Structure formats: structure tokens, C-alpha cells
Amino acid sequence: MNRRTLSLSVSAVLLSAGLLTQTSGHSQPAPRRIEVHAKRFSYQPNEITVKKGEPVLLVLTAEDVSHGLRFRELNVDIKAKKDQPGQAQFTPERTGDFVGHCSTFCGSGHGSMTLTLHVVE
Amino acid sequence: MANQAASVLLLLAAGLAGCRATPPGKLESGVASFAKHHVLIGGKDQKNPLQANAQTLADGKEAFSHYCVVCHGNDGQNTGVPFADHISPPIPSLASPDVQRYTDGQLKWILDNGIRPSGMPGSKGILSDDELWSIVVYLRHLPPAGSAGTPDIYNH
Numbered sequence: 421m422n423r424r425t426l427s428l429s430v431s432a433v434l435l436s437a438g439l440l441t442q443t444s445g446h447s448q449p450a451p452r453r454i455e456v457h458a459k460r461f462s463y464q465p466n467e468i469t470v471k472k473g474e475p476v477l478l479v480l481t482a483e484d485v486s487h488g489l490r491f492r493e494l495n496v497d498i499k500a501k502k503d504q505p506g507q508a509q510f511t512p513e514r515t516g517d518f519v520g521h522c523s524t525f526c527g528s529g530h531g532s533m534t535l536t537l538h539v540v541e
Numbered sequence: 542m543a544n545q546a547a548s549v550l551l552l553l554a555a556g557l558a559g560c561r562a563t564p565p566g567k568l569e570s571g572v573a574s575f576a577k578h579h580v581l582i583g584g585k586d587q588k589n590p591l592q593a594n595a596q597t598l599a600d601g602k603e604a605f606s607h608y609c610v611v612c613h614g615n616d617g618q619n620t621g622v623p624f625a626d627h628i629s630p631p632i633p634s635l636a637s638p639d640v641q642r643y644t645d646g647q648l649k650w651i652l653d654n655g656i657r658p659s660g661m662p663g664s665k666g667i668l669s670d671d672e673l674w675s676i677v678v679y680l681r682h683l684p685p686a687g688s689a690g691t692p693d694i695y696n697h
Binding site for chain 1 (some may be wrong): 595607664665666667668669670671673678
């Protein structure tokens with residue numbers, strides 16, 4: 421193996437390693453998509469369990485009037501109009517139970533709309 | 542028979558006269574204020590779980606705008622509310638010392654349960670706990686009277 425071939429081989433190995441590192445450094449698991457439907461002062465489902473560190477894509481569909489879903493502690497706020505779903509992607513970084521509330525005033529039962537997000541290990 | 546009918550009419554007239562929304566006297570106001578602050582309004586020791594900051598203040602202003610403004614005005618001081626002085630008891634300015642003397646817990650209790658028979662409704666279930674506490678933050682940082690305009694509903 422002459423010097424030129426050796427040099428090319430080393431470069432190829434380094435390039436491959438670099439590409440591999442770059443690829444693994446940027447790859448993230450696809451977020452888990454969770455659909456939530458809001459209608460007449462309730463969410464369906466009204467309880468969700470996710471894993472800490474797992475990216476989540478929460479999609480909110482308002483079936484009657486405009487609704488929202490806000491988790492103050494997680495800094496997540498989704499707004500949805502009728503026929504215009506809203507969504508938010510986030511990764512819960514700590515375990516616990518987090519209660520989300522409707523963040524768009526929707527009528528007499530607005531304050532009772534809750535969805536509990538359980539974040540587990 | 543005629544006497545009985547006259548008595549009934551007299552009673553009805555007296556009853557209706559007693560229903561007029563006249564301003565309460567000093568004694569009535571004083572007794573009511575004492576009773577509310579020291580006996581009737583609960584939640585005295587409850588603490589606001591929300592810290593006062595720009596975000597919670599904005600949240601409180603937003604929650605207040607859902608329907609509190611209809612009676613209290615955008616600024617909580619009745620600005621632009623045409624009937625504020627015409628109901629009995631009159632709608633108080635929420636910036637007044639009498640209101641501001643309530644603890645945060647008492648303000649939340651009032652928001653939850655209302656004050657019977659003043660006309661102040663309870664909002665438990667209509668607004669979330671989170672929103673109600675943010676309104677308490679807003680009540681502690683009301684804008685200057687008249688600076689927030691008139692509620693939209695009275696602009697038509």
C-alpha cells in the first residue's frame with residue numbers, strides 16, 4: 421500500500437466516522453402522536469400516560485367551539501378552533517401528574533375541563 | 542272582603558317599595574363590610590400558589606376579560622359600566638381599600654363562591670382554579686382607573 425492509498429483509506433474512515441457521528445447526534449425518535457378531542461366541557465381521553473424524556477406531539481381537535489389545553493408547569497399551550505386542530509410538541513423532563521386546563525373560554529363548564537398527564541419513568 | 546283586598550294591595554305595594562334598589566345607608570354598609578371581612582368570607586389563610594409576574598398578570602387580565610368586565614369594567618374600577626351605581630349594593634371599585642383589605646385567599650373564596658345577595662356570582666367550575674388565582678394576581682395590580690377603556694359590550 422503506497423502512501424497515497426493509505427492516505428485515502430484513512431480519509432475515508434475518518435469521513436465515515438464523522439458522518440456516522442453526525443447522523444447519530446442529530447437523530448431523534450419520532451414524537452409519540454397523541455390525539456385529544458375536546459367537546460362540551462370535557463377532553464377525550466382525559467388521562468394520558470407518557471414517559472419522561474419521550475417526545476410527545478399532542479394534537480387537539482375542537483369538536484364544537486374553540487378550546488385550548490394548557491399545562492402551565494410544562495409551558496405547553498395549545499389552541500384549537502372548530503375544524504382547525506392545534507398541536508404542540510414537547511418532551512416532559514420530570515415525572516409527576518400534570519393537570520391541563522382549557523385555555524380558551526368556552527362557556528359555563530370551561531373551568532371544569534381538565535386532562536391529567538401522567539409522566540412516568 | 543274589601544278590607545282584606547285593600548290590605549293585600551297595601552302589603553304588595555309596601556313589598557314592591559322595599560325592593561327598590563336604593564343605596565344602602567352608612568350603618569348597613571358598615572355592618573355588611575364587617576360581617577364580610579370577619580365572618581362570612583372564608584379562605585383567609587389560603588395562599589396564592591401563583592407568583593405575581595408578567596405572565597400570571599397577563600393571564601389574570603385575560604381571565605378577568607371573560608365576563609368579570611361586564612360588571613367591573615376592564616380596569617376593575619367600573620369604568621364604562623352604566624349600571625354600576627344603580628344596583629344595590631353598588632358595585633365596588635376593586636381597587637378600593639375595602640376590597641384590597643381582603644387576603645388573597647378571601648378574594649379567591651369570593652371568586653369561587655360569590656357574595657350572596659350582592660349579585661356577585663361564584664365562578665367555581667366556570668373558570669379553572671388556575672385562572673381564578675391569576676385573577677387574584679390581576680386584582681392586586683389593577684391598572685389606573687379609566688386607562689383600560691370601556692368593555693366592548695358597551696361600545697355598541
